[in-house]
Amino acid sequence: MISGLPLPDLRTIVSEIAEEMRDRKDRGEVATYIPELARVGLENFGIAVVDGDGTIAEAGDSDKPFSIQSISKVFTLTLALGKAGDLLWTRVGREPSGNPFNSIVQLELEKGVPRNPFINAGALAVTDALLSCHPPRAALGEILSFIRAAAGDESIFIDENVAESEKRTGFRNVALANFMKSFGKLENPADLVLGTYFHHCSIAMSCRQIAMAGRYLAHSGRNPETGFNIVSARRARRINALMLTCGHYDGSGEFAYRVGLPGKSGVGGGIFAVAPGRASIAVWSPGLDAAGNSRLGRMALEKLAQRMKWSIFG
Incomplete structure (x- = not known):
């Protein structure tokens, strides 16, 4: 169970969000100042959510590697x-x-x-x-x-x-x-x-790989699969605090306002986000907004946080 919803409902929600994002036309612009990133197609969109049991809900291009920046x-x-x-x-x-x-x-x-x-x-x-x-x-x-x-x-x-x-x-x-x-x-x-x-x-990872790698920040510094403490709970909280306040550059306040989760973006179009105690999340859409953050990625995370009631602000 995650936030009171059985896993099939999470999978349904993730699939629905991917479908909604697929049909959007306002996808932003790829980062052209890094020529290799300019080659990536705007049509790409992926999302992956990993819960504390290691169960994955994913949709779209969730298994396609991209530059995490x-x-x-x-x-x-x-x-x-x-x-x-x-x-x-x-x-x-x-x-x-x-x-x-x-x-x-x-x-x-x-x-x-x-x-x-x-x-x-x-x-x-x-x-x-x-x-x-x-x-x-x-x-x-x-x-x-x-x-x-x-x-x-x-x-x-x-x-x-x-x-x-x-x-x-x-x-x-x-x-x-x-x-x-x-x-x-x-x-x-x-x-x-x-x-x-x-x-x-320039490390290349998929949404699934990012969500798996970031699990320790969703679970008080502990890898829930191995039980190994990667960092202390105190340090995990502080890294999450920095992601919330600084993880989206001069768009960090807007991200906190709309999504309400710690997160870190990259100009390759990826966003890693944490629902503390619940799940590790990654989304990818290469089109960026004016602040250099994934336009559809932020929208998708806003929808996910709302539907799962995962905002840290209640």
């Missing part, structure tokens, strides 16, 4: 907190930015310290923290191994074509990294931080 920041943050603990917060803040995800304005005002770990500058600081423990290849191996283990799926991979595409066109991220370096806020060479960042953003 900034959803990877949830997993790198988890790893960095495991290594640095609360010392990480001396390098990156925990406040909403109110600016686009790749903005350089606040970095100058705040002397190279990013507002939160989910904007690009903040994710660069988190990546730098991981590199302080390992060289790039080993750091990427650790990130990928962690995600594979959390998902229980060894087939998850880094899409090298997307990584190369980001490297060729990621001039704003290059500027962010060098700006932070100029303030002494990166310990490692900027090019190594950037290369690692581009590669973990």
Whole structure:
């Protein structure tokens, strides 16, 4: 049972939402500043919901891998907190930015310290923290191994074509990294931080794999399948709090208002969301809104939260 509804009803709701999204015309626009993402068809839509028993309700293109982009920041943050603990917060803040995800304005005002770990500058600081423990290849191996283990799926991979595409066109991220370096806020060479960042953003996963990998954040830090505590319940709550307040950039308030669940988006069109104590959720539709978040993905999650009565606000 989930939230008072038997699983067949959840499966019905998920299927109905996928059907409703399939017929919508206002699908947003794909991210064209990363050429490989511009190739993805707007017609794609997938959704997967995993409950505490590991039972999956899914529909649409739920098993089709796509570039998770900034959803990877949830997993790198988890790893960095495991290594640095609360010392990480001396390098990156925990406040909403109110600016686009790749903005350089606040970095100058705040002397190279990013507002939160989910904007690009903040994710660069988190990546730098991981590199302080390992060289790039080993750091990427650790990130990928962690995600594979959390998902229980060894087939998850880094899409090298997307990584190369980001490297060729990621001039704003290059500027962010060098700006932070100029303030002494990166310990490692900027090019190594950037290369690692581009590669973990280029991890390819399906909705099903993302929902499986993120189960620990829906269940107080514990993988409900293995019973293993990936993080403490306290840390899981705090990561969820950051997803709620900062997970959708300058669209985070709107997402909290309409969906009422912690979530993290990526410009590949994916959104990972958590119904605490109930389910881990992933949706994918590559068309983005003006804030860089999946347009239909947010709509689908709003419908799911309403019909399942999953909003954390009651």
